[in-house]
Amino acid sequence: MNAVSFTVFLLFFLAVTGVGFFAARWRRPENALHLDEWGLGGRGFGTVVSWFLLGGDLYTAYTFIAVPAAIYGMGASGFFAVPYTIIAWPLVFLFLPRLWSVARSRGYVTLADFARGRFGSRYLALAVALTGILATMPYIALQLVGIQAVLDTMGVGGSSGWSKDLPLLIAFAVLAAYTYSSGLRAPALIAFVKDTLVYVVVIVAVIYIPIRLGGYGHIFHDAAASLAQTNPATGQPKGSLIPGPKAQWSYATLAVGSAMALFMYPHSATGVLAAKDRNTVRRNLAIMPAYSLMLGLLSLLGFMALSAGIGKGVKGYNTQLAVPQLFQQMFPSWFAGVAFAAIGIGALVPAAIMSIAASNLFTRNVYREFIKPAATPAEETRVAKIVSLLVKLGALGFVLGIDKQFSIQLQLLGGIWILQTFPTVVSGLIGWGKHRSRWFHRWALLAGWAAGMAYGTYKAFGIPAPGKPGSHFGGSNAAIPGIGQLGYIGVTAFVLNLAVAAVLTLVLRALKQTDLPDETSPADYLTEAAPPSALTTSGAPLAP
Template sequence: MTHGVNTVALVVFVLFFLLVTVLGFVASRWRRADNGLHLDEWGLGGRSFGTWVTWFLLGGDLYTAYTFIAVPAAVYGAGAAGFFAVPYTIIAYPLVFLFLPRLWSVARVHGYVTPADFVRGRYGSRALSLAVALTGILATMPYIALQLVGIQAVLDTLGVGGGAGANWFVKDLPLFIAFAVLAAYTYSSGLRAPALIAFVKDALVYIVIIVAVIYLPMRLGGYGHIFDTAAKKFSAVNPTTHQPVGALTSGPKAQWAYATLALGSAMALFMYPHTVTGVLAAKSRTTVRRNMAILPAYSLMLGLLALLGFLAIAAGVGKGVKGYNPQLAVPQLFASLFPDWFTGVAFAAIGIGALVPAAIMSIAAANLFTRNVYKEFIRPAATPEQETKVAKLVSLLVKVGALVFVLGMDKQLAINLQLLGGIWILQTFVSIVAGLFTRWFHRWALLAGWAVGMVYGTWKAYGIASPATRHFGGSSAVIPGIGEIGYIGLTAFLLNLAVSAALTLVLRAGGSPEGVDETAPADYSAESGDPEPADAPQPVAAQ
């Protein structure tokens, strides 16, 4: 519930929003090639981003507004379980260091724009490529919607657009304006817009987090008092489950769930189309490798970010409020303890932290539809100019769809579908990552494995209830054959892998046609100095 508009914080918030809006439109002239109507230019920034631009772009892409809201909210509500995000990012970067440079190289040689392009070229299978593309779009949509949830939490705390009794238009007008501006500069500038804005976003996030973990504990009596308060809260018994509401450390029964969720999330992280888009925009294989080495610096920020959940408990945020929404814990913590002007800075970090990934996600979804649905099945003879125009229009439709989704449906549904999105996107891992190293898997076997993983993951998630919903109430269930609670996505992945391997043996024994592989071994180690694909515009030199 809001208690009037925080004018000072709102003015600071709006000023930063205006700054990034200007940057978004200016980005259309940044490193622009002669031919801007090419998907390489609009959708991948000309494949020209150097180490630092890529670092900021991927950081802005991976660490979203919802991360800023949800990670500390999970710690606020359950304690140690919410810290799973820290080990999963630590696991992710060494893992993807092994295969992302190979994906960049083969994409550079053949002009691939999406992971589904690679699957199409590697296995010669339109059906498998379509499955990967649709899974990517499906998993991305609720992710975009959740950026809106982050912005709404900020706007509600600022006291604008969320007052009781306001009609729907007045209540949601600030959100309409924010996403109309986002849609305009994304349409105009493509991937260059979030790449440029990411510099502002990441700088603000680091400033806010560092100030928060130093200044707020001084206001709250120190970390000793903060952890004591959190421990007291988590020791309380839930009258429904007759179990403690949380824990400062994960107990034996929770360790399988914690470990499998961290591992499965790490494997899924760079399967999302928007993260692949950020990688393929890099100017060289060396740029990709450097970023996998330096991106773990963000994991330190994530660990500090998670601590805000404990700080919110110590500050008494939401205490005694029946049915309190933990998603509001961080915004209300900032609003209650920061000076108004710095509250505006913190809220700008969250708001801009929504705009950057939302832009990249909509671009990635548009690239998938354009290359792997429109050109593959609707208009195979489409020119690069036609592809780009379609991608621009689809990026607008994706944003409108996400906006309607959030405004018209329960927020809990958006959260649950995002959890389901992680389960889904992990089922593309076998086709993409295995394909970067071996052609052993049969295309039909991979399609069958993908289908089994998707069906099992969706079915198990559907059967999970929570206090907020009857279905899709979580992402962990009993692991068959082990009896421990674990991440559904990882179990579905193992089933996917087993089916793919078993059917490959059967299909190979039966002599089933395997499809044409258009790639060559040398393609997977190609460097930036090698010849460009014939249909790609020449990118300008990195600045």
């Protein structure tokens, strides 16, 4: 174990832990036992806090570990993450301000709350809630994979068994403790530290490492040569600097599907709904592309790891270790510790937000809707705190049960599922007219969701990890029916979902099936700030 790196890492970890517990006292509300306070930070975050929170929420261990690892293992195909974040911002600008407005007007805490109010169907809301919880678990697992990669690189823990997993379990316990105590305020404050560290490490890495490796021309030459070598597990070249003709459908559908799925995730919506007004949402969506630039630079670390010979000649090399080992090899020990801290904290912040968002879904749309409709706000908050712990335990199950060789599959697996909620949420947010506002029938949307979920899960289950016959959930691409090219399963499932919903809506309309009442009004979608009559003494809106 490198004592210097570990000491620096530990100091940062202890510092953010202290910040996490201090957050319970930051902007202390009059009534902390309210889901608007614990789960949405009092809905009072301004532009700066919201920008750091959304950045800390969306740019995760996926950014530092999974994307460069995919590029290290496959080449340019892993760059799909860069165009997807570029596509996402103008796309979500069309509907996220409207989501904030209607949620503020009606006191919605989750996307499932919105589905319940818009379509009048608690079963459609249940489908959105359960999908959000399910899709969040592998995403939290990806954060734990990032922490584990850093700990393994530093040589912390034993070689196998409990001693190997103990440091990860300790980090998990600390995360669980301050999330339970402080709610969304904890990751909001820690995000300042996390994002600052990330930017510092990225800027230093893209300047300092190429200097040591002989420049970018040398890096790309080495990466091309390494990717052209045959992968013993598949008998095919490992990858290429440019996606080949057979990979273009896969690249495009991964980018488009991931962009559509991004703000369907519960944690993404939570970060938006915590903003204090609609203008804060608009401003943040306008400046969030700064993180896309950072992601593009980070992606180059995969090529740098190939050029540096990281993992070269190691049979069955774990690609998720590529970036941490690159930092260990290239940086002085003290700065390697800073880089490891950026990765570790970059995993803790989104993991906290994700567990909070998933617990909000369970509490509002399962517990209160189906188990105890008369639950008080204080009881809701207590249940949410407990569920946030259980969600993290579920994520640990994903870490233990799925091959982590390409940890990016954890995120893409969740994307397949969460994309199936897109028709319900977005169709409810666009347009107001009698026919435009709710053209889809609630039962048709539910049937489409079921078809997309079943198809996507079945296809993903049948894909083995490369070189491991008989394994499952080892990839996210399959042949597109009618086209024959490989494409992202999530998009194919989404098209099936949309087709079933559209056809069944026409059938139900022909049978004169009526809609349930819509509790929202056109004015709700234009709210700029919470009306005074809707506020509690803490400044947060009352739940409906």
